[in-house]
Amino acid sequence: xxxxxxxxxxxxxxxxxxxxxxxxxxxxxxxxxxxxxxxxxxxxxxxxxxxxxxxxxxxxxxxxxxxxxxxxxxxxxxxxxxxxxxxxxxxxxxxxxxxxxxxxxxxxxxxxxxxxxxxxxxxxxxxxxxxxxxxxxxxxxxxxxxxxxxxxxxxxxxxxxxxxxxxxxxxxxxxxxxxxxxxxxxxxxxxxxxxxxxxxxxxxxxxxxxxxxxxxxxxxxxxxxxxxxx
Amino acid sequence: xxxxxxxxxxxxxxxxxxxxxxxxxxxxxxxxxxxxxxxxxxxxxxxxxxxxxxxxxxxxxxxxxxxxxxxxxxxxxxxxxxxxxxxxxxxxxxxxxxxxxxxxxxxxxxxxxxxxxxxxxxxxxxxxxxxxxxxxxxxxxxxxxxxxxxxxxxxxxxxxxxxxxxxxxxxxxxxxxxxxxxxxxxxxxxxxxxxxxxxxxxxxxxxxxxxxxxxxxxxxxxxxxxxxxx
DNA sequence: TCGCTCGGTTAACAACGAATTAACAATACT
DNA sequence: AGTATTGTTAATTCGTTGTTAACCGAGCGA
Numbered sequence: 350x351x352x353x354x355x356x357x358x359x360x361x362x363x364x365x366x367x368x369x370x371x372x373x374x375x376x377x378x379x380x381x382x383x384x385x386x387x388x389x390x391x392x393x394x395x396x397x398x399x400x401x402x403x404x405x406x407x408x409x410x411x412x413x414x415x416x417x418x419x420x421x422x423x424x425x426x427x428x429x430x431x432x433x434x435x436x437x438x439x440x441x442x443x444x445x446x447x448x449x450x451x452x453x454x455x456x457x458x459x460x461x462x463x464x465x466x467x468x469x470x471x472x473x474x475x476x477x478x479x480x481x482x483x484x485x486x487x488x489x490x491x492x493x494x495x496x497x498x499x500x501x502x503x504x505x506x507x508x509x510x511x512x513x514x515x516x517x518x519x520x521x522x523x524x525x526x527x528x529x530x531x532x533x534x535x536x537x538x539x540x541x542x543x544x545x546x547x548x549x550x551x552x553x554x555x556x557x558x559x560x561x562x563x564x565x566x567x568x569x570x571x572x573x574x575x576x577x578x579x
Numbered sequence: 580x581x582x583x584x585x586x587x588x589x590x591x592x593x594x595x596x597x598x599x600x601x602x603x604x605x606x607x608x609x610x611x612x613x614x615x616x617x618x619x620x621x622x623x624x625x626x627x628x629x630x631x632x633x634x635x636x637x638x639x640x641x642x643x644x645x646x647x648x649x650x651x652x653x654x655x656x657x658x659x660x661x662x663x664x665x666x667x668x669x670x671x672x673x674x675x676x677x678x679x680x681x682x683x684x685x686x687x688x689x690x691x692x693x694x695x696x697x698x699x700x701x702x703x704x705x706x707x708x709x710x711x712x713x714x715x716x717x718x719x720x721x722x723x724x725x726x727x728x729x730x731x732x733x734x735x736x737x738x739x740x741x742x743x744x745x746x747x748x749x750x751x752x753x754x755x756x757x758x759x760x761x762x763x764x765x766x767x768x769x770x771x772x773x774x775x776x777x778x779x780x781x782x783x784x785x786x787x788x789x790x791x792x793x794x795x796x797x798x799x800x801x802x803x804x805x806x807x808x809x
Numbered sequence: 810t811c812g813c814t815c816g817g818t819t820a821a822c823a824a825c826g827a828a829t830t831a832a833c834a835a836t837a838c839t
Numbered sequence: 840a841g842t843a844t845t846g847t848t849a850a851t852t853c854g855t856t857g858t859t860a861a862c863c864g865a866g867c868g869a
Contacts, residue, residue, distance in 0.1 A: 414812090507817080508816090523723075524723065541818070542818085543855095544819070544856090545818055546817080547856060547858085548854090548858080550818085550857085551858055554857090567825095567856065567857090568735065569827060570737075570826090570827070571725065575835095579836090582835085605819090706865090736824090737827060738827090739827080739828075740827095769830070771831085774829080775830080777845060777846070777847085778846090778848095780846085781848090795845085797837095797844090797845065799836085799838070799843095800844070
C-alpha cells in the first residue's frame with residue numbers, strides 16, 4: 350500500500366534523485382518534476398497529490414509562484430518549501446497558509462522525513478471521514494479501497510485501473526486526450542505506455558458492461574470519453 | 580493533439596532552412612516567412628499561431644515593428660526575438676510584454692528548443708480552463724470536446740473537422756484564402772491537400788444544413804467564407 | 810532459493826476509421 | 840466551347856485502436 354503521493358519539484362538533479370529514492374524507500378509514491386511548468390501541468394491534468402514539496406529556487410516559475418498557482422485550485426494539500434539558508438523568512442511566512450511549512454537547505458533526510466510524517470498525519474486527520482464513494486451509473490466506485498460494487502457483486506481493481514477510472518470520471522462526458530492521461534498517470538508519454546493504456550481501457554470497458562449506459566468511447570487519434578448519466 | 584504552430588520570420592536563407600528543419604523534426608509545425616510583409620500577410624489572413632519567432636534584423640519591416648503590429652491584434656501569443664549579440668538590451672526590454680523573451684545570435688539549437696518548450700508549456704497552462712462553447716447560428720460548437728450540438732442531436736467531429744470549423748468561425752463572414760487555411764492547419768499547401776480541404780469543406784457544409792442561415796461560400800480561385808448571423 | 814502469484818508491459822493480429830486520393834459531375838471563368 | 844476550379848461520393852491507404860495472450864520482474868511463502 351502506498352503511503353502517500355508526493356509531488357516533488359526540485360531542479361538539482363543529483364539531490365532530487367537521492368531524495369526521491371529515499372522517499373520511495375519509505376513507501377511514498379514520488380512524482381518528481383524539475384521545473385514549475387511541468388509540475389503545473391501534471392496538476393492541471395488532474396493528478397492528485399497528498400503533499401507538495403517545492404524547492405523555492407527554481408528556474409522560470411519559482412516555488413512561490415508555483416505555490417500561489419496551486420493554491421488557486423487546491424487550498425487543502427499541504428506544501429513543504431525547501432529554501433536556501435539565506436532566504437528571508439518573511440517571504441515564506443507571507444505565503445504560508447495553514448499547514449504549510451518549510452525546511453532550509455541543507456537538510457538531513459531525517460529532518461525531511463519527520464516533517465513529511467507530521468504533515469501527512471495532520472492532513473489525514475482533517476480528511477479521514479468516509480472513504481469517498483462515487484456513483485458511475487449503477488456502479489459504485491470506492492476509489493480509496495479499489496472496489497467496484499456492481500449490484501451485489503464486488504470487484505477489486507488494481508491501483509492503475511482505479512486511477513484511470515477516477516481520471517476518466519473526473520472528466521466524464523468530456524474528451525480526455527491520451528497524452529494527458531499518460532502524463533497524469535504514468536508521468537510520460539510514449540508508444541508502449543500508450544498501448545498499455547489501451548489495455549487498461551479495454552479492462553475498464555468490461556467492468557462498464559454491467560450498466561449499459563456506461564461507455565468509454567474512443568475519439569480516433571485524440572483520446573477517450575467516459576460517457577455516463579448525470 | 581495538434582502540434583504547436585510557429586511563425587518563424589528570418590531573412591537568412593541558410594539559417595532559416597536549417598532551423599525550420601530542426602523544429603519540424605521536433606514535431607512543430609513551422610511556417611517560415613522571409614520578411615515582415617509576408618509575415619503580416621499570413622497573420623492578417625487569419626492564420627493562428629502558438630508562438631512567433633522573429634528575427635530582429637529584417638529588411639523593410641523589422642522584428643520590432645512586426646511585433647508591435649502583431650500586438651495590436653493579438654496580445655496573447657508569446658514572441659521570441661532573435662537578436663544580434665550587439666543589440667542593446669533596453670530596446671528589447673521596452674518591447675517585451677509579459678511572456679516575451681529573446682535569444683542572442685548565434686544561438687544553439689538546444690537553446691532555442693528549450694525556450695520554445697518553456698513558452699509553449701507556459702501558454703498551455705494559462706489557457707486550459709473550461710471547454711469553450713461557441714455559437715454558430717443555431718449550432719453550438721464545443722471545440723475542445725469536438726462536439727456539435729444541433730438542437731437535441733449531438734455530432735462528434737474529428738480533430739481536423741473541428742480545427743477547420745474553428746478556423747472558419749474565427750474568420751466568419753470574411754474571405755479566407757485556401758492557401759492560408761492549408762498553411763495554418765496542414766502546414767503546407769499543395770494540390771492534393773487542397774483537394775482534401777475541399778472534402779472537409781463538403782462535410783462541414785452537411786453539418787451546416789441544420790441551420791440554413793449558415794453557408795460556406797466558395798470564392799472562386801481564392802477560398803471560402805463562412806457566412807453566419809451576428 | 811525455488812516457484813507461485815500478481816500487476817503491468819509488450820507482442821501479435823484483427824478490426825477500424827480518418828485522411829487522402831481518385832473519379833467524375835457540376836460550375837465558373839476566359 | 841474549353842479549361843481550370845470546385846462539389847461530392849467512393850475507394851484506398853495507413854496509422855490507431857481493441858483484444859487476447861505471452862512475457863517479465865517484484866514480492867512472497869514454502
